Amino acid sequence: MPKPDEELIRKMERLEKGFxxxxxxxxxxxxxxxxxxxxxxxxxxxxxxxxxELSDEEREQFIIYEEDEGR
Incomplete structure (x- = not known):
């Protein structure tokens, strides 16, 4: 079984720390x-x-505006 690339693992860990x-x-x-x-x-x-294929009126019901959310 191949050994994991330690440098790649370090890079991945460094990236994940940023998030x-x-x-x-x-x-x-x-x-x-x-x-x-x-x-x-x-x-x-x-x-x-x-x-x-939806009409504009049909699509409108799925749009969420920020003021609708009370933010």
């Missing part, structure tokens, strides 16, 4: 509304549609 909460993504811009993807996916499955 103590385990989040590796950039926070979203609070000015940009978010989309409730779970609800959108469920709705599309129930209707037998793809998101691109």
């Amino acid at each position: 103590p909460d385990g989040v590796y993504v950039k926070p979203s811009d609070e000015e940009i509304p978010r989309i409730n993807m779970r609800a959108l996916s469920r709705y599309c499955a129930e209707k037998g549609l793809r998101p691109i």
